[in-house]
Amino acid sequence: MIKLAPAGLKDDIEMRKVYAGFVAGQIEAGSPIIALEADLMSSMAMDSVARDYPQHVINCGIMEANVIGTAAGLALTGRKPFVHTFTAFASRRCFDQLFMALDYQRNNVKVIASDAGVTACHNGGTHMSFEDMGIVRGLAHSVVLEVTDAVMFADILRQLMDLDGFYWLRTIRKQATSIYAPGSTFTIGKGNVLREGDDITLIANGIMVAEALEAARQLEQEGVSAAVIDMFTLKPIDRMLVKNYAEKTRRIVTCENHSIHNGLGSAVAEVLVENCPVPMRRVGVKERYGQVGTQDFLQQEYGLTAAAIVEAAKSLI
Secondary structure: OOOEOOOOOEOOOOHHHHHHHHHHHHHHOOOOEEEEEOOOOHHHOOHHHHHHOOOOEEEOOOOHHHHHHHHHHHHHOOOEEEEEEEHHHHHHHOHHHHHHHHHOOOOOOEEEEEOOHHHHHHHOOOOOOOOHHHHHOOOOOOEEEEOOOHHHHHHHHHHHHOOOOOEEEEOOOOOOEOOEOOOOOOOOOOOEEEEOOOOEEEEEOOOHHHHHHHHHHHHHHOOOOEEEEEOOEEEOOOHHHHHHHHHHHOOEEEEEEEEOOOOHHHHHHHHHHHHOOOOEEEEEEOOOOOOOOOHHHHHHHOOOOHHHHHHHHHOOO
């Protein structure tokens, strides 16, 4: 059950502090959680957790592949490992370990990948990953998520404690735009319809959900009725929801802080071509690497804005 927050507000808490608070709470409750970091303790607000609970937090250093192997071994002992590093390192740098140690062996490890897409900001092109979800969704058993705000992040983290298997969760580190009111709950594998519409459907995830909602408001002023879906589970994608809204509105625009290849746009296109082929556009990063800049600058630079979504939508009307 979801309830929307007032439009345009920022979360009261940074996403990294949601994660650190979750880990600390699980430790205090006596759960078998163990958190692993790759020299990014302060980046994810884990310093105080490590200081207070040194037996439950391991800093493996700048060795992301080794972190994954260590987590796999801990999972075999009955612990519940949560690994955090930046998206670039949680995907391309340690892909073989994700394949061999986690997915192939069906180990119970949760990977938290932060600094999603352009939100890496001042870390620049080497740390700014636009291909990460496309890499991980190709693994046979992976579940791939991108959380939208602090309310969703907290609820999904709680669920992951009780779920077995390899889950890969993408997030930003700082404050997100509030989309959901406190008390909202979420079902992994099911998209959330945030706004109904009859003329076109905007399917978004991550920071692009707020942009899609703003685009829908702008389109409404021009007489275009746009539905908005938060597709926070990339894999397994909610195929029935995509099919239903394709049949209803006959036009689709996907919106992602990721490459247009192998991410949300590709996943939606795969559903459409097999079930209900309709015209679609993909708003996302097109054949470019990252660079240094503020988030606002980078969203403008890469066309990850409400204005870009409106333009894409109007090209289909």
